[in-house]
Amino acid sequence: MTLTQEIITILMVILGTVTTRFLPFIVFPSGKPVPKYVKYLGKILPAAVFGLLVVYSLKNVDILSGGHGIPELISITVVVLLHLWKRQMLLSIAGGTVCYMLLVQFVF
Amino acid sequence: MKKDVIIKSFKAAFPYTLPIFAGFWFLGLTYGIYMNVSGFSFWYPMLMSLTIFAGSAEFVAVNMLMGAFDPLQALAMTLMINARHLFYGISMLDKYRGTGKFKPYLIFGMCDESFSINCTAEVPEGADKGWFMFFVTLINHFYWFSGSTLGGIFGSLIKFDTEGLEFVMTAMFVVIFLEQWLKEKNHTSSLIGLGISLLCLIAFGSDGFIIPAMLAILAVLTLVRKPLEKDGDAA
Numbered sequence: 267m268t269l270t271q272e273i274i275t276i277l278m279v280i281l282g283t284v285t286t287r288f289l290p291f292i293v294f295p296s297g298k299p300v301p302k303y304v305k306y307l308g309k310i311l312p313a314a315v316f317g318l319l320v321v322y323s324l325k326n327v328d329i330l331s332g333g334h335g336i337p338e339l340i341s342i343t344v345v346v347l348l349h350l351w352k353r354q355m356l357l358s359i360a361g362g363t364v365c366y367m368l369l370v371q372f373v374f
Numbered sequence: 375m376k377k378d379v380i381i382k383s384f385k386a387a388f389p390y391t392l393p394i395f396a397g398f399w400f401l402g403l404t405y406g407i408y409m410n411v412s413g414f415s416f417w418y419p420m421l422m423s424l425t426i427f428a429g430s431a432e433f434v435a436v437n438m439l440m441g442a443f444d445p446l447q448a449l450a451m452t453l454m455i456n457a458r459h460l461f462y463g464i465s466m467l468d469k470y471r472g473t474g475k476f477k478p479y480l481i482f483g484m485c486d487e488s489f490s491i492n493c494t495a496e497v498p499e500g501a502d503k504g505w506f507m508f509f510v511t512l513i514n515h516f517y518w519f520s521g522s523t524l525g526g527i528f529g530s531l532i533k534f535d536t537e538g539l540e541f542v543m544t545a546m547f548v549v550i551f552l553e554q555w556l557k558e559k560n561h562t563s564s565l566i567g568l569g570i571s572l573l574c575l576i577a578f579g580s581d582g583f584i585i586p587a588m589l590a591i592l593a594v595l596t597l598v599r600k601p602l603e604k605d606g607d608a609a
Contacts, residue, residue, distance in 0.1 A: 271443040276422060278445045279435045282452025283428045283459075287484050290463030296471050304464060306599055307592075310563045312465045312493050314591050316551040317567025318458065319486060321587075323544040325580040341541060345548045355549055359393045362545040367538035 333374035341366035383505035386498050390491045391513040397487070397542040398517035401429055406525020412436055416526030423522035427483060427515055431455050432522075457585055462489040469493065473504040483511035485518075487543075490550045562602060566594050 267275070294300045300308070329335040345362030352358070406419040414436075426432050431452050438448050462484055469492065470480050480492070488511045497506045555564055574587035 267439060267443050272439055274445050275438050275443065275448050276426070276435065278448040279422075279431055279438070279452045280425050282449050283426055283431055283456050284482065286453060286456040286459035287463060287481050290460060290467060291470070291477075291481055294467055296467075300467060303596075303599075304467070306603065307595065308464050308467050310595055310602065311461050311591075313554050313558060313561075313563035314567030314570075314595065315458070315461050315465065316490065316547065316554050317564055317569075318461075318571045318584075318587060318591065319490065319547045320544070320551050320568065321571035321575055322458075322486075322584065323547050325575055325583070337538075338541075338544070341545070342548055345545050346552060349549055349552050355553075356389065356392055358549050359542060359545040362548070363396070363539065363542045366541035366545075370538040 333370065337366055337369035337374050340369060379500065379502050380505055382498075383501040384509050386501045387506050387509035387513065390495055390510060391517070393542055393546045394487045394491075394514050395517050396539065397546065398514065399521040400539045400542070402518050402521020403525035405429070405432060406522045406527070407529050408433070408525075409436055409522075410526050410529030412440060414439070414526070416523060416529075419522040419526035420519070423519045424515075427485060427518060428452075428456055428459075429485070429518070454585060457588060458486075459484060459489075461588065462486075462493075465489075465493060470507075473507065476504045476508045480507055480511055483515050485514065487546070488514050490547065494550055494553055560602065562598060563595065566598075567591055570594065 294304060324338060327335045327338050341362045344365045345358050348361045349355075349358035402419075402423065405423070406416070409419045410416070418439075419432075422432050422435065426435065434451060434455060435448070438444075438451070463481070466481075466484070466489065470477055473480055480488075484492075491510050492507045495506070495510070497503045551564065551568075555561060558564065570590045571583070571587045574583040574590060577583070578586050
């Protein structure tokens with residue numbers, strides 16, 4: 267690829283990303299009333315999206331080989347228990363991550 | 375805007391970004407190193423992390439740059455990879471309202487992590503919502519930019535013994551999911567999101583499950599709208 271072609275390719279990736287981020291705000295500008303259905307989606311979607319993001323961040327876990335997803339399962343349990351106990355975001359995240367690192371480096 | 379309100383907003387935003395510092399530096403360094411060993415100078419990860427600011431799209435872009443020139447395919451691929459941002463936008467229509475001069479940047483910088491924080495975090499008394507969300511987005515953007523650039527500069531010099539650090543992102547999404555779960559009275563949407571995504575991951579595999587999962591989530595949430603709205607406490 268020439269430099270110009272590289273720049274065009276990168277511009278396309280920028281255009282694609284910006285489109286997915288701006289489109290809802292362009293279709294439903296803040297001055298105009300948002301349809302009830304979209305309002306409902308805006309209220310109800312975040313919970314589902316967080317579920318999607320949890321699965322998305324685990325998508326490369328292979329349950330058939332390696333650790334069989336066991337380090338992930340244990341570490342997620344640690345995150346949940348820590349969070350229910352102290353409800354400190356940073357503590358839960360750090361605790362779960364350290365647990366996972368120990369498991370994949372020394373156990374699995 | 376008073377100076378102490380701005381400082382207060384920064385102080386409120388910063389702790390939320392700390393887990394993202396760990397995650398973005400890990401991923402950003404990896405991305406920069408990947409570009410470096412693929413034969414690109416540090417200018418590439420530096421400018422791409424600044425202007426694209428979407429992790430998975432940037433990784434795929436490296437392959438695009440090494441392949442044959444095909445701008446339309448580059449655009450189509452990016453739209454597919456980042457389609458989930460459409461859901462973020464719909465969810466943030468209300469929250470980003472009234473953020474004035476910050477709004478274009480907030481939308482531009484709406485990666486998974488900035489969206490999750492800005493969607494759930496409580497802005498404390500004395501801080502300003504616009505400034506708070508601006509700082510969350512800006513600080514995350516800076517982590518990603520600096521990590522990618524350093525990876526591009528030092529590339530192969532960096533020796534990794536940080537195996538497993540990438541779990542910090544999973545841990546953060548689990549915490550955010552849990553926070554939402556503890557806050558809501560009705561868990562229908564959380565369960566739908568988790569269940570359908572899992573089913574689609576099994577059915578379509580890790581490379582192609584996002585779009586089917588999004589469509590299925592949309593369909594089911596549309597079907598349960600009436601009973602949920604009757605409940606009154608859907609979200």
